[in-house]
Amino acid sequence: MNRALERAARVVHHAWWVLPVFALALALLLVFQLLGLDHLNDGASVTTTESTIRRDYDVGPNPSLTIDTWRGDVTVHAEPGTHITLTIVLRGAGANQLSAQRDVQRMATAIDQDGTGIRVTTRAGRTDEPAQSFARIEVGVPPGARVAITTGGGTVEVSGLEGNLLAVTRLGDILVRVPPGRAFQVDATRSLKTDLELQQQRPPAGMKVRAISGTAPAQFLTLQAPGGIRLEEVR
Numbered sequence: 001m002n003r004a005l006e007r008a009a010r011v012v013h014h015a016w017w018v019l020p021v022f023a024l025a026l027a028l029l030l031v032f033q034l035l036g037l038d039h040l041n042d043g044a045s046v047t048t049t050e051s052t053i054r055r056d057y058d059v060g061p062n063p064s065l066t067i068d069t070w071r072g073d074v075t076v077h078a079e080p081g082t083h084i085t086l087t088i089v090l091r092g093a094g095a096n097q098l099s100a101q102r103d104v105q106r107m108a109t110a111i112d113q114d115g116t117g118i119r120v121t122t123r124a125g126r127t128d129e130p131a132q133s134f135a136r137i138e139v140g141v142p143p144g145a146r147v148a149i150t151t152g153g154g155t156v157e158v159s160g161l162e163g164n165l166l167a168v169t170r171l172g173d174i175l176v177r178v179p180p181g182r183a184f185q186v187d188a189t190r191s192l193k194t195d196l197e198l199q200q201q202r203p204p205a206g207m208k209v210r211a212i213s214g215t216a217p218a219q220f221l222t223l224q225a226p227g228g229i230r231l232e233e234v235r
Helices: 002-014 018-035 097-106
Strands: 047-058 064-069 074-078 083-094 108-114 117-123 134-141 146-151 156-159 165-169 174-178 184-188 192-194 199-201 209-213 219-224 229-233
Touching: 047 097, 047 108, 064 074, 064 134, 074 146, 083 097, 083 108, 083 117, 117 134, 146 156, 156 165, 165 174, 174 219
Parallel strands: 064 117, 064 146, 074 134, 074 156, 146 165, 156 174, 165 219, 174 229, 184 219, 192 229
Antiparallel strands: 047 083, 083 134, 108 117, 184 209, 199 209
16 A cells, blocks of 8 residues: 555656646637637637728719728729718627627728728738638729729629729639720730620730720720639620
8 A cells, every 4th residue: 555655656746747737728728719719720610790881982973992901802883973982891700709809800991082082901900810801892983983902812893884993812703894885905814704805915014815895995904813804794
């Protein structure tokens, strides 16, 4: 019996450090769960929440719109009038509702007006932003607006625009619907998917396609995407 007690005492003596390490690991796990960081690598289910921003600006018939967003789909459509109407949906993600709400709160959104120009910028709340987080942007603009869009990942869809367009997505597709009978020139980084009759020309550096519809283009489209680029007429 005494020998058994002595062996047990030696085990406890040599393993005394295990208890503090275990306690520290448990404390870190609880902190990660509270902050919503434990979902990044363990494949656990993710909770999401959304916050919506809406704005309306009277900018005249020929404004400019610039959108620069870190991730998310961007939709721009032309509508009669002189207003730019913005809807920005920020989606946050985390291991629980609290961490998802904090994810949204950390995102940075700026909307700046300079005369008839509107600039929209969104940024992620942290560098390890989960894939379920994004900023989805929907905008109504006057037909004559000039539009420049950049998204770090997402689909870009533009419809009915008569002004010049620059659309860039680093991960996603682009769909542009032009007004019927519109004369335009399009430069694209990938082959176009279209049923429109276009005259092919030599593309500039960095572009795979240059095509013209009509004889005197009044609109210039520059489209950059790693995915598909489709061109249609507004129906």
